Amino acid sequence: MRAITLTQFGGPEVLTVGDVERPTLKPAEVLIRTAAAGVNRADLLQRQGHYPPPKGTSEIIGLEVSGHIEEIGEDVTGWSVGDPCVALLAGGGYADYVAVDAGQVIPPPPGVDLITAAGLLEVAATVISNMDHVRLADGETFLVHGGAGGIGSFAIQYAKSRGCTVAATAGTEEKLEVCRELGADIAIDYHDDWPTHLREATEGHGADVILDVMGAKYLDANVTSLARLGRLVVIGLQGGIKGELNLNKLLSKAGTVTATSLRFRPTAEKAAICARVRDEVWPLISSGQIRLAGETRFPIERVREAHEWLASGENVGKIVLTF
Structure with a gap:
């Protein structure tokens, strides 16, 4: 089968289309014929050698796919050969076929084409699992960084569906407008003094929950921006892995800092x-409460361009590779 392989760790130029053996199926798994694969920031990190897959997982990049059984x-029940599906992976997505535990496979959202669906599950699973983790409550004030990206565009709408006041950061006026169109009540240019802007916009309250993809670079500013009893959850390290935490500031807010990896x-x-x-998010998409933010499609042969586009910072929404 075709798969994207690495000649070494490095830039997009190390990505090549090669032939590898088809996965061997375990009793609790299904084999999926890939229609499309989502492209995520984690993929760029793995390509660079900074985010190795869990032990025993495929070395092939790719954390989500759509396709057919x-x-x-x-040992698997409930699926038939030919059924359309989407799957959450720990690796292996950039390939014609992928084997995955059946529990991590669900039908695509009703009415959403299979290519678009390839870019939905990892984002939805990341957002809802982390909002559960930090106990986001209806009506709270929520801040997400990178509001026009795949995670951000989904998180804005999910929080709005919960009745939250939503703030988002982005780097251009075009992306800030995307955030507003998706439902953000407060859209802030991250080049500015965004903690001050947030405090002023919330009349001094700050954010009850912050979903952060930056890591070290934003650690102090995020803690500054927390409301009393606020919760910061870090899910990405685009701004570095080591930061200085002012424990006195966190203590004074009775705040929480946590980090997770799906x-x-x-x-x-x-x-x-x-x-x-499947049970909570897909109905929100079907009802229109969560609108699809759009995606940019690249055929698998142009995987290098897909990585370059994501790394450029110009992308809005999701990127998917088509097979």
Whole structure:
């Protein structure tokens, strides 16, 4: 089968289309014939050698796919060959076929084409699992960084569906307008003094929950921006891995700082999260409460361009590779 392989760690030029063996199916798994694969920031980090897959997982890049069931493990029920599906992966997505535990496979949202669906599950699972983790409550004030990206555009709408006051940061006026169109009540240019802008816009309250993809670079500013009893959850490290935490500032707010990685969660947890997405998020998409923010499509042969486009910072919404 075709798969994207690495000649070494490095820039997009190390990505090549090669031939590898088709995965061997385990009893609790299904084999999916890939229609499309989502492209995520984690993929760029893995390509650079900074985000290796969990032990025993495919070395092939790719954390989510859409496609059709090709083969069913002997312990699997509820699926038939040919069924359309989407899957949450720990790796292996940039390939013609992928084997995955059946608990991490769900039908695509009703009415959404299979290519678009490839870019929905990882985002939805990331957002809903982290909002559960920090106990986002209806009506709270919520801040997400990178509001026009895949995670941000979904998080804005999910928080709005919960009745939250939503703030988002972005780097250009075009992206700030995207945030507003998606429902952000407060849109802030991150080049400015965004903690001050947030404090003023919330009349001194700050954010009850912050979803952060930057890591070290924003750590102090995020803690500054927390409301009393506020919760910061870090899910990305685009701004570095080591930051200085002012414990006195955190103590004075009775705040919480936590960090999670969806990729390294046990299979049973991922299955539960996928079920939550199917039962809670897909109906929000069907009802129009969450609108699809659009995606940019690249054929698998142009995977290098897809990585370059994501790294450029110009992208809005999701990027998917088509097979």
